[in-house]
Amino acid sequence: MSILVDENTKLLVQGITGSFGARHAQLSLDYGTKLVAGVTPGKGGQKFAGTVPIFDTVDQAVRETGATASAIFVPPPFAADAILEAFDAGVELVVCITEGIPVMDMMRVKEAIRGSKSRLIGPNCPGLVTPGRGEKSHGGCRIGITPGQICKRGNVGVVSRSGTLTYEAVFQLTQLGYGQSTLVGIGGDPINGTNHLDVLEMFNNDPETEAIIMIGEIGGNAEVEAARWAKEHCKKPIAGFIAGATAPPGRRMGHAGAIVGGEEDTAQAKKRILAECGIAVAETPSEMATTLLARWGK
Numbered sequence: 001m002s003i004l005v006d007e008n009t010k011l012l013v014q015g016i017t018g019s020f021g022a023r024h025a026q027l028s029l030d031y032g033t034k035l036v037a038g039v040t041p042g043k044g045g046q047k048f049a050g051t052v053p054i055f056d057t058v059d060q061a062v063r064e065t066g067a068t069a070s071a072i073f074v075p076p077p078f079a080a081d082a083i084l085e086a087f088d089a090g091v092e093l094v095v096c097i098t099e100g101i102p103v104m105d106m107m108r109v110k111e112a113i114r115g116s117k118s119r120l121i122g123p124n125c126p127g128l129v130t131p132g133r134g135e136k137s138h139g140g141c142r143i144g145i146t147p148g149q150i151c152k153r154g155n156v157g158v159v160s161r162s163g164t165l166t167y168e169a170v171f172q173l174t175q176l177g178y179g180q181s182t183l184v185g186i187g188g189d190p191i192n193g194t195n196h197l198d199v200l201e202m203f204n205n206d207p208e209t210e211a212i213i214m215i216g217e218i219g220g221n222a223e224v225e226a227a228r229w230a231k232e233h234c235k236k237p238i239a240g241f242i243a244g245a246t247a248p249p250g251r252r253m254g255h256a257g258a259i260v261g262g263e264e265d266t267a268q269a270k271k272r273i274l275a276e277c278g279i280a281v282a283e284t285p286s287e288m289a290t291t292l293l294a295r296w297g298k
Contacts, residue, residue, distance in 0.1 A: 001181070001206050001207050001208040001209075002130040002181050002182045002206065002208060003130075003157070003181070003182045003184070003199070003202040003203060003206050003209070004093060004119075004121075004128060004130070004182060004184065004202070005069060005093065005128060005129075005130050005141040005143060005182070006130050006140070006141055007032070007034070007130075007132060007139055007140055007141060008034070009033070009034060009068055009069050009093075009141045009143075010034050010036045010065065010066055010067045010068045010069065011028065011033055011034060011035050011036065011067065011068075011069050011070070011071060011141070011143060012035075012036060012037040012038065012039060012058065012061045012062070012065065012067040012069070012070050012071075012091075013025045013028075013035065013037075013038050013039070013048075013070070013071045013073060014038075014039045014040075014058065014070055014071070014072045014073065014074055014082050014085075014086065015039075015040065015072065015073035015074040015075075015082070016038030016039065016040060016048050016052075016054060016073070017038065017040040017043055017046075017048070017054065018040075018073055018074075018075075020073050021038075021071075021073030021074075022048070024071070024073065024097075024144065024145050025038065025048060025049075025052075025071075025073075026049060027142070027148065028071075028142045028143065028148075029049060029052075030148075031132075031140065031141075031142040031148040032132055032139040032140060032141075032142075033140075033141050033142050033143070034141070035052055036052070036061075036065040036066070036067050037052065037053055037054070037055060037061040037064070037065045037067050038052055038053070038054040038055070038061075039054065039055050039056070039057065039058050039061050039070075040054055040056075041056050041057070042056065043056070044056035044057075044060070053065070057085070057089075058070065058085045058086050058088075058089040058091065059085075059088070059089040061089075062089045062090060062091060067091065068091065068092045068093065069091065069092060069093040069094075069095065069143060070086045070091045070093070070094050070095065071095050071097060071127065071143045071144060072086070072094065072095065072096040072097060072098055072122075072123075073097055073098065074098055075098070076098055076099070076100040076101050076102070079096060079098040079101045079105075079123065080101055080102075080105035080106065080108060080109050082096075082098075083096055083109050083113075083120060083123075084109060084112055084113075086118075087112070087113050087116055087118050087120075090118070091118055092117075092118055092119070093118065093119050093121065093143075094118060094119070094120045094121070094193070095120075095121045095122055095125070095127050095128065095143045095144055096120065096121070096122035096123035096124075096125065096187075096193075097122060097123070097124075097125060097126070097127060097144050097145060098122075098123050098124065099123070099124040100124070101123050101124070101189070103189075103190065103191060106123065106189065106191040106192075107191060110191055110193075113193070119193065119194060120192070120193025120194060121184065121185075121186060121187070121192075121193055121194050122185075122186070122187040122189075122192060122193060123187055123189055123192065123193075124187040124188055124189045124192075125144065125163070125185040125186055125187030125188075125192070126144050126145050126146045126163030126166055126167075126185035127142070127143045127144015127145055127146055127185055128143055128144060128146070128182060128183060128184045128185060129141065129142045129143070129144075129146050129148060129151050129180075129182070129183050130181070130182045131148075131151040131152055131153040131154075131179060131180055132153060133153050140153070144185065145163070146163070146166065146167065146170075146183065146185065147167060150167060150170050150171045150174055151170055151174065151179075151180060151183065152173070152174040152178075152179035152180065153179045153180070153181075154173070154178055154179020154180050154181065155178075155179065155180075155181055155208060155209060155210040155211065156173055156178055156179065156180050156181065156209070156210070156211050156212070156213065156292070157180065157181050157182055157183070157184075157199075157203035157206070157209040157211070157212045157213070158170060158173075158180055158182075158183040158184070158212070158213045158215070159183075159184045159186060159196055159199040159200065159203070159212070159213070159214050159215070160183075160184070160185055160186070160213075160214070160215035160216075161185075161186055161187065161188045161196075161215065161216055161217050161222075162185075162188060162215055162217060162243060163185050165215045165241065165243060165285060165288075166183055166185050166215065168285050168286075168288065169183075169213050169215060169241075169288045169289060170183055172286075172288060172289035172290075173213075173289045173292075175289075176289055176290075176293065178289070178293070178298070181203070181206060181208045181209040182203075182206075182209075184199050186199065188217070190219070190220065195222045195225075195226070196214055196216065196222050196223055196225075196226035197222065197225050197226040197229050200212065200214065200226050200229065200230055200234060200238075201229075201233075203236070204230075204233065204234045204235075204236060209236065210236060210237075210296075211236055211237045211238070211239075211292055211295075211296045212234075212236055212237070212238045212239075212292075213238070213239050213240070213241075213288055213289070213292050214226065214227075214238055214239070214240045214241075214279070215240070215241050215242075215243070215288070216240065216241070216242050216243070216270060217242060217243040217244045217267070218242070218243070218244035218266060218267050218270075219244075223240070223242065223270050223274065224269075224270060224273050224274075227240070227273055227274045227277040227279055228273070228277055230277060230278070230279065231276075231277035231278055237280070237292065237295045237296040237297075238278075238279045238280070238292075238295070239279065239280045239281070239282060239288060239289075239291040239292035239295050240271075240274045240279045240280070240281050240282070241281070241282040241285060241287075241288050241291075242267045242270045242271050242274070242281070243267070243285075244267045245267040245268065245271075280292065280294065280295035
């Protein structure tokens with residue numbers, strides 16, 4: 001088991017002929033992901049990597065290949081429309097990697113997809129990986145930009161607003177011999193499709209996931225809501241890390257959503273609340289895996 005994606009997920013890539021999209025589409029192919037289609041308007045009929053058909057529209061790609069997930073590598077001015085196109089085509093999982101989408105565009109997207117059976121991950125996220133069970137964990141599913149070579153199949157779920165901190169937590173776990181069920185980067189923008197609580201619920205319901213690392217940062221109250229939910233509903237051990245402890249109030253730090261705007265937006269407040277909710281809090285990024293193992297009793 002895993003959450004959201006597995007070795008049977010059929011992926012299409014929107015923006016597959018751009019340099020960034022092409023590079024990561026190839027890396028996903030190399031990882032063993034079932035990449036079944038690419039989409040670039042005006043380039044329908046071409047092939048990617050000699051075998052993957054390219055279509056002019058997502059609807060065509062879904063009808064011809066049965067794609068169930070999409071990775072979006074489309075420039076910011078057009079990314080919101082790309083998300084909506086994927087939802088309109090009935091893609092079950094839409095993962096938007098694009099950074100810098102205007103907030104007003106995402107407000108329009110959020111309203112348009114309300115009530116949909118499809119799910120959006122991102123934008124401004126590293127994507128997600130369910131490691132495979134073969135050599136070097138190949139044979140799983142990699143969607144986005146996460147380096148697959150650091151992943152190992154196992155029982156720890158990882159959810160994070162930060163791409164690089166996701167990689168750090170996964171690398172630490174793998175080095176210590178503990179693999180991952182699925183790792184999910186939800187993105188650092190103020191308006192996104194999936195939050196910490198959503199992913200915690202999925203991990204809580206996944207029989208393969210035995211423990212969880214939740215990585216957050218200053219800004220918003222998503223981590224606080226997730227921690228309070230976990231206190232009441234999640235029996236699996238959780239370790240948390242909150243980035244931005246030295247950030248001055250009112251200044252955006254890195255991610256568009258990482259700005260202290262209220263009392264519970266600070267790193268100190270979030271760390272306190274996480275601890276009160278029974279989550280083991282790592283004081284530095286280098287301690288994320290060991291903090292989980294201590295909480296887990298490993």
